[in-house]
Amino acid sequence: MNYPIIAAGFLAIASTAVAQEKPVLTVMTYDSFVSEWGPGPAIEKAFEKVCICDLKFVAAGDGAALLARLRLEGVRTEADVVLGLDTNLTTAAAATGLFGLHGRDEAAFDLPVTWDDPMFLPYDWGYFAFVYDKTKLADVPKDFAELAASDLKIVIQDPRSSTPGLGLLLWVEAAYGDKAPEIWAGLADNVLTVTKGWSEAYGLFLEGEADMALSYTTSPAYHLIAEEDDSKVAAAFTEGHYLQIEVAAKIASSDQQELADQFLDFMISDKFQGIIPTTNWMYPANTPSGGLPKGFETLITPETALIYPANEAVEARDRALKTWLDALSQ
Amino acid sequence: MARRAQPIGLWPGIVAAVLVLGLTFGTLGAVAWRAEDVSRLGPADWAAIRFTLTQALLSATISVALAIPLARALARRQFAGRSILVTLLGAPFILPVIVAVLGLLAVFGRNGLVSTVLGWVGLEPVQIYGLHGVVLAHVFFNLPLATRLLLQGWLSIPAERFRLAASLGFTPGDILRRLEVPMLRAMVPGAFLVIFLICTTSFAVALTLGGGPRATTVELAIYQAFRFEFDLSKAAQLAMIQFTIGGLAAALAFRLAIPSGIGVGLDRPRQVWGVSTGPLRVQDTAIITVASLFLIAPLSMIVLRGLPGLFDLPIQVIEATVRSAIVALCSAALTLLLAVPLAILINSSKGRRGAVVEAIGTLSIAASPLVVGTGLFILLFPLVNPVALALPITALVNAVMALPFALRAITPAHRQIEADFGRLAGSLGLTGWARLRLLILPRLRRPLGFAAGLSAALSMGDLGVIALFADPDAATLPLQLYRLMAAYRMQDAAAAALLLLICSLTLFWLFDHGGRLNADA
Numbered sequence: 001m002n003y004p005i006i007a008a009g010f011l012a013i014a015s016t017a018v019a020q021e022k023p024v025l026t027v028m029t030y031d032s033f034v035s036e037w038g039p040g041p042a043i044e045k046a047f048e049k050v051c052i053c054d055l056k057f058v059a060a061g062d063g064a065a066l067l068a069r070l071r072l073e074g075v076r077t078e079a080d081v082v083l084g085l086d087t088n089l090t091t092a093a094a095a096t097g098l099f100g101l102h103g104r105d106e107a108a109f110d111l112p113v114t115w116d117d118p119m120f121l122p123y124d125w126g127y128f129a130f131v132y133d134k135t136k137l138a139d140v141p142k143d144f145a146e147l148a149a150s151d152l153k154i155v156i157q158d159p160r161s162s163t164p165g166l167g168l169l170l171w172v173e174a175a176y177g178d179k180a181p182e183i184w185a186g187l188a189d190n191v192l193t194v195t196k197g198w199s200e201a202y203g204l205f206l207e208g209e210a211d212m213a214l215s216y217t218t219s220p221a222y223h224l225i226a227e228e229d230d231s232k233v234a235a236a237f238t239e240g241h242y243l244q245i246e247v248a249a250k251i252a253s254s255d256q257q258e259l260a261d262q263f264l265d266f267m268i269s270d271k272f273q274g275i276i277p278t279t280n281w282m283y284p285a286n287t288p289s290g291g292l293p294k295g296f297e298t299l300i301t302p303e304t305a306l307i308y309p310a311n312e313a314v315e316a317r318d319r320a321l322k323t324w325l326d327a328l329s330q
Numbered sequence: 331m332a333r334r335a336q337p338i339g340l341w342p343g344i345v346a347a348v349l350v351l352g353l354t355f356g357t358l359g360a361v362a363w364r365a366e367d368v369s370r371l372g373p374a375d376w377a378a379i380r381f382t383l384t385q386a387l388l389s390a391t392i393s394v395a396l397a398i399p400l401a402r403a404l405a406r407r408q409f410a411g412r413s414i415l416v417t418l419l420g421a422p423f424i425l426p427v428i429v430a431v432l433g434l435l436a437v438f439g440r441n442g443l444v445s446t447v448l449g450w451v452g453l454e455p456v457q458i459y460g461l462h463g464v465v466l467a468h469v470f471f472n473l474p475l476a477t478r479l480l481l482q483g484w485l486s487i488p489a490e491r492f493r494l495a496a497s498l499g500f501t502p503g504d505i506l507r508r509l510e511v512p513m514l515r516a517m518v519p520g521a522f523l524v525i526f527l528i529c530t531t532s533f534a535v536a537l538t539l540g541g542g543p544r545a546t547t548v549e550l551a552i553y554q555a556f557r558f559e560f561d562l563s564k565a566a567q568l569a570m571i572q573f574t575i576g577g578l579a580a581a582l583a584f585r586l587a588i589p590s591g592i593g594v595g596l597d598r599p600r601q602v603w604g605v606s607t608g609p610l611r612v613q614d615t616a617i618i619t620v621a622s623l624f625l626i627a628p629l630s631m632i633v634l635r636g637l638p639g640l641f642d643l644p645i646q647v648i649e650a651t652v653r654s655a656i657v658a659l660c661s662a663a664l665t666l667l668l669a670v671p672l673a674i675l676i677n678s679s680k681g682r683r684g685a686v687v688e689a690i691g692t693l694s695i696a697a698s699p700l701v702v703g704t705g706l707f708i709l710l711f712p713l714v715n716p717v718a719l720a721l722p723i724t725a726l727v728n729a730v731m732a733l734p735f736a737l738r739a740i741t742p743a744h745r746q747i748e749a750d751f752g753r754l755a756g757s758l759g760l761t762g763w764a765r766l767r768l769l770i771l772p773r774l775r776r777p778l779g780f781a782a783g784l785s786a787a788l789s790m791g792d793l794g795v796i797a798l799f800a801d802p803d804a805a806t807l808p809l810q811l812y813r814l815m816a817a818y819r820m821q822d823a824a825a826a827a828l829l830l831l832i833c834s835l836t837l838f839w840l841f842d843h844g845g846r847l848n849a850d851a
Binding site for chain 1: 364374377428431432435436439440441442459533534537538539540541542543544550553554556557558560644646704707708711712715717798800802805809810812813814815816817818819820823
């Protein structure tokens with residue numbers, strides 16, 4: 001009576017044997033990308049349909065953990081493509097010498113800024129923003145100064161362990177420059193607490209522990225589209241909002257250069273880009289021909305996009321971290 | 331020292347000790363070896379070290395100080411639900427950090443139960459964020475653990491001693507002085523040490539409840555060195571500082587600990603005389619009630635939150651649960667395989683050598699999970715694909731992480747067995763496997779069950795090493811929980827947290843209860 005199980009076992013072995021004949025493209029990315037609720041599974045299916053290959057994901061924490069892992073692995077990495085770094089990390093990533101040029105200098109993107117990095121290609125982007133519940137908060141601050149003057153409580157992420165946390169530091173630094181320490185001094189009593197990662201902060205906010213949480217302007221889209229809840233809104237700040245652009249690049253030493261190229265083309269194509277908005281909850285780098293999903297039109301669009309060029313981000317980062325630590329360690 | 335033939339071979343204990351050293355100092359060495367240049371610790375790092383010490387000292391002192399009356403009350407009272415309460419005592423300690431923090435804040439947060447009740451009577455909400463918040467959270471995590479460890483101590487006092495005390499007309503004060511204080515001298519330093527060490531490696535709890543970068547611990551500084559600066563040299567130095575703090579604390583604790591030498595009993599069921607008087611009864615009841623409320627309120631919030639989504643969790647979460655349960659069982663088995671030989675080695679080594687082995691066995695809690703994971707990655711990467719080994723490594727690392735608790739429970743019990751029955755067993759020529767099977771293991775059942783249960787439960791909820799090695803297709807339950815949160819699915823995540831709580835507690839209960847059958851603990 002065990003025959004069907006044994007037969008199924010053989011079938012499984014046989015099908016892996018067939019799969020192994022196909023070339024394997026290994027894409028290293030961050031953990032939430034590959035989860036069942038992220039873009040990974042749909043992207044794997046769609047790409048395998050066109051590539052006659054086996055797309056394999058390898059995952060590591062978040063963008064910064066990804067880069068650390070890559071540095072540990074060095075040239076022996078099995079990754080062919082790395083997807084999920086952001087512009088704050090690309091300078092350090094380029095300095096490892098592991099990445100090759102993408103050769104798609106003509107590609108145009110729907111980004112708030114022009115893109116001319118020869119090594120890294122963007123696949124999605126978003127603005128950092130404070131998200132609040134409009135049924136609970138009426139007096140919404142319009143900039144950091146108003147937020148600092150208010151008695152609202154915010155939850156933010158630690159820049160040392162979280163990408164959005166670092167984004168906030170660079171946001172204040174880019175908007176205020178020399179005045180950033182004053183802004184942080186004013187914000188210190190508004191910071192309810194600092195969490196290790198985005199999930200903890202957003203979770204605390206949803207539990208009603210804080211009035212606002214640092215997240216993205218696209219966060220309300222999740223509640224609207226997936227939960228039909230329009231109470232969550234991102235506060236528009238007049239200084240502008242800091243941009244996060246997520247990018248991918250080829251590993252120069254990969255033996256799957258052609259497949260990697262094919263993947264990068266696929267990444268900026270309609271199919272991939274159409275999956276991004278409702279799985280990664282970010283803006284696609286190329287608006288797909290069908291447009292953005294219904295609900296995205298309700299999101300705020302900042303008038304000014306703030307971002308440090310990749311080569312200035314490292315210096316700004318160290319300066320901003322010092323400012324932040326000084327202000328909040330009082 | 332003259333060499334005597336040991337009744338049981340010591341080499342398995344030596345192998346276990348070497349394995350622990352490899353996973354702690356070995357991984358640290360690997361990280362240091364990969365460091366490109368040597369960097370110096372800055373003032374921020376020293377501030378982190380100071381904060382770590384302060385909060386760990388406070389947390390461990392308060393946890394143990396509160397655990398003493400609680401364990402005593404539990405040891406001398408029988409009441410309906412006592413067994414469930416003792417099992418629930420294992421719960422906070424094994425919860426994933428994020429779940430426990432959300433549970434705690436649901437009670438003590440700005441929008442929590444306590445603040446809401448205070449609001450009704452027109453009072454300000456409680457201000458939880460700060461050093462006191464960190465300590466509160468650590469007491470929530472560790473008071474139950476300390477209580478369980480000390481409860482083992484109370485239960486190790488033979489029933490005959492209490493009966494004798496009663497027939498001699500001992501007052502509770504006499505019992506305290508003659509029976510309980512000697513036992514506490516033996517047990518408290520060890521319990522204090524493990525909790526102190528757990529608190530030194532705290533990171534997310536300390537940061538979230540500490541309310542900001544003031545609450546930067548060494549572990550967070552390691553995190554910063556690793557991912558922000560990719561400064562492996564600094565990460566290794568900070569990890570070494572963690573070990574040094576741990577080592578100094580261990581040396582102190584072992585110096586203070588005095589074996590109780592309370593002697594052998596006849597294993598009669600426990601029965602306590604002379605404590606049914608009014609004031610003592612009221613005191614014990616009050617202590618148990620307050621402690622239960624403190625521990626159970628946050629757990630109840632986790633249950634309430636998770637219940638609505640529990641029965642329609644995505645299939646991937648169920649698969650992950652099965653995976654985690656298998657890892658947990660392997661981890662429990664490995665813990666015992668390591669702990670029993672180590673306990674034998676500790677008790678067979680004379681003087682300082684035993685203390686050194688015990689310190690090695692305790693090292694793992696002073697280890698930074700990030701450094702252990704990174705070190706393992708560096709060591710394994712040239713040989714095999716570390717991702718393919720994610721689950722076995724999780725089981726092994728958790729087994730080693732649970733080892734200090736296992737040793738705390740097993741070593742004194744084994745010492746007692748050898749003291750009480752060693753000569754008899756020796757005269758019967760009971761050695762090797764037969765001695766283990768007939769004498770030691772049956773009598774170690776209670777601590778073995780506790781150790782296995784703790785290891786299984788800890789491993790079920792672990793997110794330390796797996797986060798670095800994660801295989802996208804073989805996620806564990808805690809990893810799925812985080813993935814659900816990262817995908818905004820807080821409701822599903824709450825349900826997954828409840829599932830995790832149920833699984834961890836069930837595993838803990840199965841082992842712990844198995845070990846306590848007929849033991850009336």
